[in-house]
Amino acid sequence: MRLIALDIGRVRTGIAASDADATIASPVKVLPSQEVFGNARSFRNIIEDYEPERIVVGLPISMDGEENEQAKWVRERAESISAAIGVPVDYQDERLSSTQAKSIMRERGLTERDMRGKLDMVAASIILQTYIDSLREEETDA
Numbered sequence: 001m002r003l004i005a006l007d008i009g010r011v012r013t014g015i016a017a018s019d020a021d022a023t024i025a026s027p028v029k030v031l032p033s034q035e036v037f038g039n040a041r042s043f044r045n046i047i048e049d050y051e052p053e054r055i056v057v058g059l060p061i062s063m064d065g066e067e068n069e070q071a072k073w074v075r076e077r078a079e080s081i082s083a084a085i086g087v088p089v090d091y092q093d094e095r096l097s098s099t100q101a102k103s104i105m106r107e108r109g110l111t112e113r114d115m116r117g118k119l120d121m122v123a124a125s126i127i128l129q130t131y132i133d134s135l136r137e138e139e140t141d142a
Contacts (some may be wrong), residue, residue, distance in 0.1 A: 014120025
């Protein structure tokens with residue numbers, strides 16, 4: 001089962017994909033959010049290339065576990081994207097994913113300038129890997 005993850009932002013959307021067995025998440029691309037929201041050719045090409053069975057969207061939940069206006073905005077966009085591409089959507093708590101992504105990229109020697117345009121897709125891969133790992137935990141607990 002192949003999965004695609006989206007780290008939806010107002011300006012940019014990071015995209016990550018799993019392997020065919022949904023075991024490993026990898027960064028794919030960062031697109032302007034308007035291209036994703038508008039189902040532009042650039043986004044459709046990614047969907048056609050990966051043929052996901054499900055999209056996983058990072059949900060910006062506050063540190064106290066509450067959904068705020070940003071989370072509501074992301075849900076609305078995610079539902080619209082899901083309908084446009086005909087693929088069901090799941091949500092994954094994205095708290096600290098950008099912080100983790102920055103830390104990983106710093107460890108690899110990237111500067112703040114080098115991170116621009118890459119951070120969102122790395123955050124999307126962290127969101128997706130967290131989702132994949134939670135699926136594996138559910139399988140072993142069952």
